[in-house]
Amino acid sequence: MAKELAKAYDPKDFEDRIYAAWNEKGCFRAEADLKKTPYTIVIPPPNITGQLHMGHALDETLQDILIRWKRMSGYSALWLPGTDHAAIATEAKIVEAMRKEGVTKEDLGREGFMKRAWEWKKQYGGRIVEQLKKLGSSCDWSRERFTMDEGCSKAVKEVFIKYYEKGLIYRGERIINWCPKCKTSLSDAEVTYEDQAGHFWHLRYKIKDSDGYLELATTRPETLLGDTAVAVNPKDERYTDLVGKTVILPLVHREIPIVADDYVEMDFGTGVVKITPAHDPNDFEVGLRHNLPVINVMNDDATIVDDYPAYAGMDRYEARKKIVEDLEKEGALVKIEEYSHNVGTCYRCGTTVEPKVSTQWFVKMKPLAEPAIAAVKNGDTKFVPERFDKIYFHWLENIKDWCISRQIWWGHQIPAFYCDECGEMVVTKESSAVCPKCGKPMRQDPDTLDTWFSSALWPFSTLGWPENTEDLKYFYPTNTLVTGYDIIFFWVIRMMFSGLENMGKVPFDTVLIHGLVRDSQGRKMSKSLGNGIDPLEVINEYGADALRFMLATGNSPGNDMRYIDDKVKAARNFANKLWNASRFIMMNLPEDFEFKGLPAELELEDKWLVNKFNQLAKEVGENLDKYELGVASQKIYDFIWDVFCDWYIELTKPRIQAGGETMAKAQAVLVWAMQGMLKLLHPFMPFITEEIWQVLNNEKSMIILETYPTYDASIDFTAEEKAFEKIISAIKAVRNTRTEMNVPPSVKAKLFIETADKELFNSCAVFFEKLASASAVETGDKFDIPDSANAVTDSARIFIPMDELVDKEKEIARLEKEKAKVQKDIDFLSGKLNNQGFIAKAPAQLIEAEKAKLAKADEKMAKIEQSIAAFRK
Incomplete structure (x- = not known):
């Protein structure tokens, strides 16, 4: 053979070289080929701020397994890569870098800041892409996209204007989630809830022209400054005569009305609640129903506004402390009790979110949600596992209008323009506008769109939409979306309604949900715990194939898995086993060996192996069809390790030593099986399989472009497999008996085999001698050997004379x-x-x-x- 495998398996010797060769030869390239069936996966675009973590490693490994399998199965398989501009997170990183230089956004101005941001993106934005390549991701990099590239930006404007003209996008004053640290609005999906220890402050509001008080409780006494009413339930007889009267707001001493509203729960607390429309979503709705004024008491950084001099400029928590002290001095504080409650936090920075009334842009969700619900209910798109459709339905059936405007500069600027002269507003694709009423120049809305607005269009914007490109016609709808269960509502839902609204078709037919990769103790990996595992370090130590195989084998759809270092080591040991088996085969091939397929005549043990492999190919295909990737990888592992390495190679050694035609047959079957195993394993462990394949085939082809094995009816040897399994069972039984008696393999003993299959066992006597330490084998219908150890199987009873086994x-x-x-x-x-x-x-x-x-x-x-x-x- 022209080239040999290195003596020791070391992935560092070939992984980077092989990846470069795949890329250089265009192996990942997908074309719109009408002779083939398309299969498309769009990558969940990692943030340009990102660094490869174990969640990415799992997500990309699963996608790569599917895309390599489909590519080898004859599909025009497109895995479309790209990155997300990650608006808030990226701007925060850039602002922090500028802060260290003593520069602010305002110093640079919008244009200067955007120039700086694009430079940052150029320097750091491609880092995670290079890390994905280390993992072996076979994306079509010639099609790499970015959510703020020219094509995606064009699609964003197109959709915004389309929604606006249909009345699906509107601008209005609503209660929104505000992050005081990021200083921007957030959608409901971007707020995570956590239990926080807090308090209930019981307060009393004096009823005007009366000695009486209304008692109520609040978890946020600082919002009292913006109270514009107190509310009771209209059915609550305790307060019926007070409805329509007023109370005096403590500290502020403003008169506010007592209103009746069904929102109030009579059985909760005193049945009286304070209403602060500017700082609570439920209070905002009550305020609308009763035409209450909306008083905002906080600045964007959650400090108190100047309208309240005693607290002006104080942080909300500092103000809370001072307000409680003042309430006590005024006699308005009744008592304080401890209380644990669910508090919304910014999912990016963890800061407690402040509900706040603000003028923002919104998408009407109900008309978009209904078709997205129907698409899953009627089976156009299915979830794997199916149980995750419940999360999907729950979110869509309870969805509120989506706040899409963000108060940052990095992102797609909202294509709305305002005339400061006459108040006119226009929405346009153009980069500037002149007022259609008064002819004055208009200024563009300074806000940008939520990152998810652009990534919602990902399955079709990346294929050229709004142009009706050949790629779009051929590759859309895409097929499988692979993602974690934690972003079903962030991303999956938005892509679903966007695809249906803009393309008239679902964006994908299957959503494959995987769980999280947790640490060895089952904890979520996080910076605070310091328990994160860097995939690049794992790859450096064990190789990408070992990491990929561990992740695939440990995965079952929808379930979390644990990262355990020993499992990666086990995967590397498996790779080493395969490497050594390959070297054994190649060392026992003649220099001029040329594989011409399976021999016409096969020995019984050959047919046993061939049939087992044939069944394996069938089962693995079925498992992959059902997205049982972990099951498929385990079956391949078991076959390679147990059937091929531990049994078949040992079965062929006597034939290789014998030489002649029996050796030639064994060599051909060994190569046939190794080629088939490499192909089956390739999607899971692409690097080692490619390296072995090329050496085995004298670099005449690349395994990535080979055909994936499937069941072949012409090599069905089921009967022969069943027959030879009798021999395997008998050898195992003898081995077990000897092990129980602590007999070393070097001690030989004659075997007397009592069986109805004498011809079969006689023909396989050599295997008992080689693999069961038999000095000789005798078969018969009946034996009476009193002083013997017995091994029994379904088809034989084996006697081993004791005096040959041990010194009594x-x-x-x-x-x-x-x-x-x-x-x-x-x-x-x-x-x-x-x-x-x-x-x-x-x-x-x-x-x-x-x-x-x-x-x-x-x-x-x-x-x-x-x-x-x-x-x-």
Whole structure:
């Protein structure tokens, strides 16, 4: 052979070289080929701020397995890559870098800041792409997209204007989620909830022209400054006569009305609630129903506004403390009780979100949600596992209008223009506008769109929409979306309604949901815990194939998995086993060997292997069709390790030593099986399979472009496999018997095989000699060998003369020593369990454990005594 495999398996020797060769030869390129069926995956675009983490590694590995499998199965398989501009996160990183230089956004101005941001993107934005390549991701990099590239930006404007003209986008004053740290609005999906320890402050508001008070409780006393009413339930007889009257707001001493509203729960607290429309979503709705004024008491950084001099400029929590002190001085504080409640936080920075009334842009969600619900209910798109459609339905059926405007500069600027002269507003694709009413220049809305607005268009904007490109016609709808369960509502839902609204078709037919990769203790990986595992470090130590195989084998759709270093080591050991098996085959091939397919005539053991592989190919295909990637990888592992390496290679060694035609047949079958196994394994472990393939085939082809194995009816040897399994079972039974008796493999013994399949067992005698330490084999219908060890299977009873296996006297002496040792354990445990003091004080669990130990010792003693009795017969 022209090239040899290195003696030692070292992925550093070839992984980068192989990836470069794949890329250079265009192996990842997908074309709109009408002779082929398309198969498309769009990558969940990682943030340009991102660094490859274990979640990415799992997500990309699963996608790469599917795309490589489909590519090898004859599809025009497109895996479309790209990155997301990650508006808030990216701007925060750029602003932080500028802060260290003593520069602010305002110093640069919008144009200067955007120039700086694009430079940052150029420098750092491609980092994660290079990291994906280290993992082996076979994306069509010639089609790489970015959510703010020219094509995606064009699509964003097109959709915004289309929605606006249809009345699906509007601008208005609504209660929104505000992050005081990021200083921008957030959508509901960007708020995560966590339990926080807090308090209930019980307050009393004086009823005007009365000595009476209304008592209520609040978790946020600082919002009291913006109260514009108190509310009671209209059915609550305790307060019926007070509705329409007013109370005096403590500290502020503003008169506010008492209103009746069904929102108030009579059985909760005192049945009275304060209404702060500017700082609570429910209060905002109450305010609309009762035409209440909306008073904002906080600045964008959550400090108190100047309208309240006693607290102006104070942070909300600092103000809270001062306000509570002042309420106590005024006699308005009744009591304080501890209270744990769910609090919304910014999912990017973790800051507690402030509900706040603000003028923003919104998308009407109900008309968009209904078709998206129907598409899953009627089966146009399915979730794997199916249970995740419940999360999808719950979110869509309870969805609120989507706040899409963000108060940052990095992103797609909203294509709306305002005339400061006459107040006119226009929405246009153009980069500037002149007022159609008064002819004055208009200024563009300074806000940008939510990042998810552009990524919602990803499955079709990346294929050229709004142009009706050949790629769009051929590759859309896409096929499988692979994503974690944590972004179903962030991304999956938005792509669904966007695809249906703009393309008239669902964006993908299957959503494959995977879980999180947790640490070895089952904890979520996080910076705060310091338990994150860097995939690049794992790749550097064990190779990408080992990491990929561990992630694939440990994965089942929808379920979390644990990263355990020993499992990566086990995957690397598997790669090493495959490497050594390949070297064994190649070292036993002649220089001029040329594989011409399976021989016409095969030995029984060859047919056994061929049939097992044929069934494996069938099952793996079925598993991959059902997205059971972990099951498929485990079956391939078991076949390679157990069937091929541990059995078939050993079965062929006598034939290779014998030479001649039987050797040639064995060589051909070994190469055939190795080629098939490499192809099956390639989507899971692409690098090692490519390296071995090219050496095995003298670099005449690349495995990435080979055809994936499927079931072949012409090589169905089911009957022969069943027959040879009888031999395998018998060899295993003999081995087990010898192991139980501590007989080393070097000690040979004649086997007497009592069986109805004498011809079969006689023809396979050589395997018993090679693999079961047999000195000779004799078959018959019936044997009577009294002083022997027996091994029994479904098809045979095997007698092994004892005098050939062991020295009786030595074995009896060894067993007597073992018996004395076990007797000591029995005496100790019996004494303990007969001790009434122990029984009285010990926990029931400990007592049961000691009883179990005694039962095990008794069982061991019985076996030893049986063995001694057998030797003394």
